[in-house]
Amino acid sequence: MNKKLKIGIGILVLVLGLSYLIFSGVRNFSSYSLTVSEVFAQSEGLYGERLRVSGEIIGESVDWNAEEISLNFKLKDEGGTDDIQVKYNGVKPDNFQDGITAIVEGEYTEAEYLRADKLMMQCPSRYEAELEDGSSEGHPEEVEIK
Amino acid sequence: MGLVAALILGVLVLYLIAYPILTNDEIENIDYQQRIKSFEEAGNFVDRDVILAEISELELDYHLDNLSEEKYRDFKERLEELLAEKEN
Amino acid sequence: MADVGSISLMMSFVVIIYSIIAYIVGLKQQNKRLVKSAQNGVLANTILVTVASLSLLYLLATSDFSIEYVAQYTNRTLPMIYKLSAFWAGNTGSLLLWFWVLSIYGAIVAFSKNPVGAKLKPYASVVMLLIGLFFSLLLNFDTSPFAPLGFVAQDGAGLNPMLQNIGMVIHPLTQFLGYVGLAVPFAYLMADLFLGEKGASWIKVTRRWVLFTWLFLTIGMVSGGEWAYVELGWGGYWAWDPVENASLMPWLTVTAFMHSVMIQEKQGTFKIWNVLLMAASFLLTIVGTFITRSGILASVHAFAEGRTGFYFLIFMFIIVVVTLFLFFKRFKSLRSESSTESLISKESSFLINNILMVVISVVVLWGTFYPLISEAIYGVQITVGEGFFNQTTIPFWIAMVILMGLCPLLPWRKSSTKGLKKKFGVPLFLSHIFGFVLFFIGIRDFYPVVTFAASFFVLVTIVQEFWQGVRARKSNTGEGVIRALLNLVGANRRRYGGFIIHIAVIMMVVGITGSSAYQEEVLVTAERGEVIETKNYEMTYNGLQVAEDPHSAVVYAEMDVYRNGNFYATLRPAQEYFGASAEQDSSAQVDFKSGIREDLYIILSGWDESGDTATFEVVVNPLVSWIFWGMRLMVIGTAIALWPDRGHYSRMLLKERYSVSKEVS
Incomplete structure (x- = not known):
């Protein structure tokens, strides 16, 4: 009886502690995963929310300021037209180029830009995409493969 | 190239899977060999009952034609020798 | 060569199906010949998959760009080691690697000589074959590494620069050996x-x-x-x-x-x-x-x-x-x-x-x-961020470290309080002292202090255990300390190998705690000749240099680093450019100086056209090398625990039979 009670209390404490940790963790560290066009569509409703957005980098929008170490650029959906502005206080990661998919995480501000504190590049699949696009166009001789 | 490889690999595969079915060799040899050897190595730790059980299994396999006369005699002799050591 | 690969994959599919059926029928009818044939089928399958894998390696090594996979992941200028490791750079190749490892493990199971598992062995082999069947299906009918490109490309797309590191060889191979390895106990x-x-x-x-x-x-x-x-x-x-x-x-x-x-x-x-x-x-x-x-x-x-x-x-x-x-x-x-x-x-x-x-x-x-x-x-x-995982799991990790000190020393069944005092008195006392020392030298955050003290506690319990063992052996046999230690470990490999693994885990815990709690990072843009200061380091940026070879071009910054005013190292963080079109594929080549206390880690992020100013990310990572050294010690500890005893199988068999015969009689 005594032993069972002890074990029971132990399990109860564990379960309670764990659920507290999980729920507070989710509350403090979660961000909505949205596409660029979704952010664009419900822009106002997202002020102050933490978002995770993945999209293609628009090459000509990239503005890198070495003095202040700030990186501003725009993202768009693959094949889409909507774009959003991203401001990131950090350096350009490897492969930060036009057309590459980047994943950014940060707060969406009232000035309608994303203040990113995390910037990741998705790259391993990139080579595949290039080659497949080339070969599916039906001009195999002209395909330029780097 | 592909054809030659297919031929070689095909023959190899067929040999591997057909050999045990078509051959007259006994397949149990290895198992017994291994087990009896481990009995012999282990010396006095072997329990008498264990050897008796092994002998009865050997006999069963012999009657099921899984073992040649020659191998059967050899294995049985070795096991009985071990058993004799126990009895002393 | 590609047709050799795809033919052997196809044949392997047939052989697997045959072996599964032969096993099932053979086991059902007690037909030992059929079972043996199925067992040989497993071997045949291993040979076939090995042939397929070797032919993929051959295609990669000879840069056969008529094959889609080869053209996607390699190019002509790639060093041979990375041409070969492109084997597992993509989806279908890594499936083949999985299948290859699984087939080899399957043969090890089917031909295992371990007498204890003799009865389970054929059934476990069937399970291994069934898992293999899945991969065989994928590789034959979904995605084949031997698929032709449809034309012969001039050159391949090349391997992602980030994958061109010795880690590309070690990490996927070991990860796969481990992942696939679990199929064996699962099959049994x-x-x-x-x-x-x-x-x-x-x-x-x-x-x-x-x-x-x-x-x-x-x-x-x-x-x-x-x-x-x-x-x-x-x-x-x-x-x-x-x-x-x-x-x-x-x-x-x-x-x-x-x-x-x-x-x-x-x-x-x-x-x-x-x-x-x-x-x-x-x-x-x-x-x-x-x-x-x-x-x-x-x-x-x-x-x-x-x-x-x-x-x-x-x-x-x-x-x-x-x-x-x-x-x-x-x-x-x-x-x-x-x-x-x-x-x-x-x-x-x-x-x-x-x-x-x-x-x-x-x-x-x-x-x-x-x-x-x-x-x-x-x-x-x-999505939940890193913070979620850190916050939720850290308390449990710490509890686990403490348990690492307790578990091995607690006796089975029941323990008296007196015995406990004797065993844990010294470690508890010392680790508390250690905690206070940390507090005095300025390490005061709750989690790190507790983790370090708990790690110290574990270390002391293990040292104590070794010491007591050595002392007992010394007085029994009159051996010297080193000889006694070696014999002690040799005679109880599993136990002391386990302790060494625990020390390795402790090293990793210390490394993880130090580097995650006390990492310092600065982002700075410096002019030529400017001194960057962080913590007790001073680095002078001496301008950019370029080094070229046929495979790549490297732009690097020369940094003279002083620690506490004394010269420490010259670091050369770089950006490496691959292939002909220089602007396209670049990858940061960090440079760092690793030490027991901390690593100084510099990334060259960018520069202006003249090279007069450049942007750096400087990271000071305390204790991080402990993690990687811990891993090496862990390999040693595991090797000790795994080292086979002589007559291992014989003893296992006897134990097994003995217990069976006892139950019967």
């Missing part, structure tokens, strides 16, 4: 359940195998971190990415299994728990593969190829259904009679350790799949 487990063997024999047969697998899981995970650290240039080694989590979860459950299995060996309890842990571990390796294949969770590692993921989902479903069916069928025979007697005993501390590991796995699983869970519940994908 299924065989055991199928035959209604009461869940005992499979554990005995696979004990060493599990340790071997676990070692590779560990090396795979840590070397992945080390690779990220030296290559990817963000100053860290772990980011709670879905794919990283996928390698952590089976590691946790296998670690739990290795501990709880000791209780079953000693007392015959915990059978159900062990069955569940192993089934979960194997399933988690499939989940891991599924995450990379399906692209279902946004990960930086994803292959993102459509259908393969879907097939994995079906495969997982089948595994779950079959496992649960067999499990409930044998549920009664698995139930054990006795239960733990005292709360302060080895059993109960093992139980707590197990619960902690499983809890961490569940939390990690929850966090990893939260985007999908939240989409199902709220209709929107919500």
